[in-house]
Amino acid sequence: xxxxxxxxxxxxxxxxxxxxxxxxxxxxxxxxxxxxxxxxxxxxxxxxxxxxxxxxxxxxxxxxxxxxxxxxxxxxxxxxxxxx
Amino acid sequence: xxxxxxxxxxxxxxxxxxxxxxxxxxxxxxxxxxxxxxxxxxxxxxxxxxxxxxxxxxxxxxxxxxxxxxxxxxxxxxxxxxxxxxxxxxxxxxxxxxxxxxxxxxxxxxxxxxxxxxxxxxxxxxxxxxxxxxxxxxxxxxxxxxxxxxxxxxxxxxxxxxxxxxxxxxxxxxxxxxxxxxxxxxxxxxxxxxxxxxxxxxxxxxxxxxxxxxxxxxxxxxxxxxxxxxxxxxxxxxxxxxxxxxxxxxxxxxxxxxxxxxxxxxxxxxxxxxxxxxxxxxxxxxxxxxxxxxxxxxxxxxxxxxxxxxxxxxxxxxxxxxxxxxxxxxxxxxxxxxxxxxxxxxxxxxxxxxxxxxxxxxxxxxxxxxxxxxxxxxxxxxxxxxxxxxxxxxxxxxxxxxxxxxxxxxxxxxxxxxxxxxxxxxxxxxxxxxxxxxxxxxxxxxxxxxxxxxxxxxxxxxxxxxxxxxxxxxxxxxxxxxxxxxxxxxxxxxxxxxxxxxxxxxxxxxxxxxxxxxxxxxxxxxxxxxxxxxxxxxxxxxxxxxxxxxxxxxxxxxxxxxxxxxxxxxxxxxxxxxxxxxxxxxxxxxxxxxxxxxxxxxxxxxxxxxxxxxxxxxxxxxxxxxxxxxxxxxxxxxxxxxxxxxxxxx
Numbered sequence: 001x002x003x004x005x006x007x008x009x010x011x012x013x014x015x016x017x018x019x020x021x022x023x024x025x026x027x028x029x030x031x032x033x034x035x036x037x038x039x040x041x042x043x044x045x046x047x048x049x050x051x052x053x054x055x056x057x058x059x060x061x062x063x064x065x066x067x068x069x070x071x072x073x074x075x076x077x078x079x080x081x082x083x084x
Numbered sequence: 085x086x087x088x089x090x091x092x093x094x095x096x097x098x099x100x101x102x103x104x105x106x107x108x109x110x111x112x113x114x115x116x117x118x119x120x121x122x123x124x125x126x127x128x129x130x131x132x133x134x135x136x137x138x139x140x141x142x143x144x145x146x147x148x149x150x151x152x153x154x155x156x157x158x159x160x161x162x163x164x165x166x167x168x169x170x171x172x173x174x175x176x177x178x179x180x181x182x183x184x185x186x187x188x189x190x191x192x193x194x195x196x197x198x199x200x201x202x203x204x205x206x207x208x209x210x211x212x213x214x215x216x217x218x219x220x221x222x223x224x225x226x227x228x229x230x231x232x233x234x235x236x237x238x239x240x241x242x243x244x245x246x247x248x249x250x251x252x253x254x255x256x257x258x259x260x261x262x263x264x265x266x267x268x269x270x271x272x273x274x275x276x277x278x279x280x281x282x283x284x285x286x287x288x289x290x291x292x293x294x295x296x297x298x299x300x301x302x303x304x305x306x307x308x309x310x311x312x313x314x315x316x317x318x319x320x321x322x323x324x325x326x327x328x329x330x331x332x333x334x335x336x337x338x339x340x341x342x343x344x345x346x347x348x349x350x351x352x353x354x355x356x357x358x359x360x361x362x363x364x365x366x367x368x369x370x371x372x373x374x375x376x377x378x379x380x381x382x383x384x385x386x387x388x389x390x391x392x393x394x395x396x397x398x399x400x401x402x403x404x405x406x407x408x409x410x411x412x413x414x415x416x417x418x419x420x421x422x423x424x425x426x427x428x429x430x431x432x433x434x435x436x437x438x439x440x441x442x443x444x445x446x447x448x449x450x451x452x453x454x455x456x457x458x459x460x461x462x463x464x465x466x467x468x469x470x471x472x473x474x475x476x477x478x479x480x481x482x483x484x485x486x487x488x489x490x491x492x493x494x495x496x497x498x499x500x501x502x503x504x505x506x507x508x509x510x511x512x513x514x515x516x517x518x519x520x521x522x523x524x525x526x527x528x529x530x531x532x533x534x535x536x537x538x539x540x541x542x543x544x545x546x547x548x549x550x551x552x553x554x555x556x557x558x559x560x561x562x563x564x565x566x567x568x569x570x571x572x573x574x575x576x577x578x579x580x581x582x583x584x585x586x587x588x589x590x591x592x593x594x595x596x597x598x599x600x601x602x603x604x605x606x607x608x609x610x611x612x613x614x615x616x617x618x619x620x621x622x623x624x625x626x627x628x629x630x631x632x633x634x635x636x637x638x639x640x641x642x643x644x645x646x647x648x649x650x651x652x653x654x655x656x657x658x659x660x661x662x663x664x665x666x667x668x669x670x671x672x673x674x675x676x677x678x679x680x681x682x683x684x685x686x687x688x689x690x691x692x693x694x695x696x697x698x699x700x701x702x703x704x705x706x707x708x709x710x711x712x713x714x715x716x717x718x719x720x721x722x723x724x725x726x727x728x729x730x731x732x733x734x
Contacts, residue, residue: 024320024331032185032339039188042532046624048192055642063188066375070184077174077319084317 025078029071036067111433116440119282120267123275123448126693130272133480137204137456138359139273140695142682145365147691149372151277152356153381154284154445156346156373158233160240161385162291162439166411169389172329173316176389180382181319182339183347183374190347191367193623194531198354199363200629201620205351206527207461213530213621214538221545223461225523226351230450230457231491232519235498237450241443242499244412244436257499264444265492268451269485273359276448278693283441284377290438291384293431297418298391305398312394325580332579333589341592344524348531351453361682361692362733364642388414447495454491455484518555521595522548525603534622537613540606548599555591630734636678638734643674645731647686648710650722655713662701664711665730675700675732683710683728685721694721697733 040063043049049063050056130136168176203209206226211219238257245256271279302308320331346353360366392410395401395417405413419431459480467473522545529536529544558566565573572587572594581587587594620629630638646669655662663681665673675681677700684695696716704711710730722728 024323027323027332028182028320028335028339031335032182035340036185036188039186039193042623043188043192046626048196048623048626062371066184066187066371069375070181074178074181074319077317081174081317081319082314 022075022079025075028074033067033071040064105429105432107429108433108436111430112436112440115286115437116263119279119441119444120263122282123267123271123279126271126275126278130274130481132477133459133484135274136272136481136484137355137452137460139277141359142361142684142695142697143277143359143365143692144688145360145368145372147277147281147693148356148360148365148369149377150284151280151445151449152353152369152373153377154280154287154442155352155356155449156378156446157284157287157381157385157442158237158240158446160237161381162287162388162411162442163240163243163408165382165385166387166389166392166414167407168329169386170392170405170407170410171389172321173312173318173390173393174386175318175321175329175331176386177379177382178320178331178334179338179342180378180385182335183343183378185339186343186347187370187374189528189532191370194348194527195357195366195370196363196626197531197621197623197629199358199360199366200626200633202633204460205457206349206354206523207457209621210526210530210541213618214526214541218526218538218541218545219461221542222523222526223457225519225545225549226349227454227457229345229349229519229523230351230454231494232498234447234450234454234491234495236502237443237446238495239499239502241439243408244439253503254496254499257496260440260443261447261492261496264447264451265489267444268448268455268488268492271448273355273452274693276445276452277356277359279448280445281691283445286434286441287438287445288380288384290434291381291387293434294391294414294418295383295387297422298387298395298414301400301418301421302391302394302398305400308391308394311397312390313397316390316393324578327580327582330579330589332577333587333593336593336596337589337591341520341524341596344528345520348527349520349523351457352449355453355456356449361684361695361697364733391418447492451488451491451495455487458487458491459484518552518591518595521552521592521599525596525599529600529603529607530622532623533607534615534618534624535612536603536607537610539610540603543606544599544603547602548595551598551602552591552595555587555594558586634678634680634734639674639676639679640734641674641732643732644672645729646672647727648730649708649727650717650725651706651709651711652714652717653711659701660713660715661699663698663713664701664704666705666707666709667703668707669710669730670700670703673730673732677702680733681730682733683712683722683730685725686727686729694725696722700732 040049040060044051044060049059051060130139134140165176165179198209201209201212203212207219207222210222238261239253241260242251242253242255242257245251245260246253268276299308302311305311320334321329323332324330348354357366357369360369388411389407392401392405392414395414396403396405401413401417415432415435419435422428422431463483464480467475525548526541526544530541555568555572557568557571560566561570566586569581569586572581572590575594575597576587576590579587579590581590619625620632627638648665648669663683665675665681670676673681679700681698681700682695683698684690684692698712698716710728717725
């Protein structure tokens, strides 16, 4: 046994799953990102995140970093990992 | 008469896949006994319903966070996500990695609202925000949601035990359910949180052990990566297909509908966040959960499926290995390899302990939550409003304890219903998708849209639920299309339905659209509630709730935590919660007389298990000391401390 999956196995897996490219990632992050943006806008408007204070700015940045980290992680998994 | 004649349900369903070594059984039994004793040790301090349901609202963020993850990861998680991981690869993690979108609403809206308004349950919020009818409907929906979860967890554990020991599903469910019932009956929220810490660590360790050992085993066959082909490494499958796991469907069902259900509506999780020592700690706990622990949990629960897929591709497992049992199959394989290579016995027992830990940590909080709703939203209102009786708190505590037994029995009775479904994930999703959308829309609009009113909430709950029922009507239309497929197709934007079952994932999206539409139309056609009624209950008026809770203007400035010497005193009635602290120390804490303080054991690893909330009184005269009434030291178990850590909360 070579240790690598047979071409037939890979083909079968590909047919069953189809590497979907960037569309599902974009779908999730465009819609989810809009929901997130509405939430952040509400937080700022109601001063739950007060951008006039340094603590508020840090919190705002932390929330954005969270979104970006998840977007990068899943983007990498979706668009790079299948081809490594 | 033998056992088979007495109870056919308890017979072996099939030959055991793994009978286990006696050491495995020692590990399992020791674990169950140990965790029960541990839980009872902390639970013995539950003297009031407040202790039983909320643990005195005193815990640190990391304890709450770990407990939340242990609660989120149920026994079904290992089975369900391993199954999905085996079929679809890394995309099984999608469900654990898409919670962030709702976090602004949850962390800065819902948590402060429930924390500061001091509601004890979601139904109570519904009565205060809307009216009593909405509370009744919310109570019914949430009880269905939670008791269903209890049954589902028992079912999946029964499935695991069936796979490993050859027992019938009901046998495992009954045994473990009974153990849980006893454990929750005596423990309260405190014991739930403390045991969850241990259980959370065990299930994460066990999950990662499979990944590490499985990967090592695969090294002789080309390695994990080589046997895990490209399509399996994607974060998502297609937007609209395959029908078994479409990215759009998973997004709407898991990120949106289930996300709101798990964070906003799950009474067990909410009670956990309400047990935090402060709003700040509750928010930190959320960050810890969503950003750190959920990705770890995604790997821990899915990796048996990933390893299983790679082993099949490498020829180490049969290609027709059952997806449903892949967690058990891989655990078995890994355990056998450990025993063969090192002679260490007990991996099987550890896996079983992890499964049981996952089950107990989920079910105990669910049962505790069912107790809270049964007592606070059903029993207490009947006694106080209908029977006009004023019963002592210990009476309600006793009712709560016995409700724990009853809820578990109902959960066990639900197991056969779950057994009739052939795909566990879809069964679970259908259940959630049916009960969640009307409640989710009401919670979200109630908390974030002041104009949303009682009439709109009632219409959403009633008509929205009716719409959800319609999604199960399969009557064929003139062209042969089932009615429910046609109905969901109206909004499914091309997501492919299952040829046999119709739409499963997109049912949640249909529900959100239908309920959202009903809510919007009725809201716009009716008058909003007076602003006074919604104060403190909608985002934008949270400061009102803080003001009401504190009894004065809230101050959110964060000062230092100080280690102060304890001076036990006897304060007059009415001032027992006031403490005296030197003005210099108050200044370091950025606290003023009237502020809410928090005093805890100096050993941080207690996580607030020994602590109390206090109020700053008139400034004291001794620097480095805190004068505190004896009666406030005892409940927080601070009476033996010479020094305590004091900080300002609000």
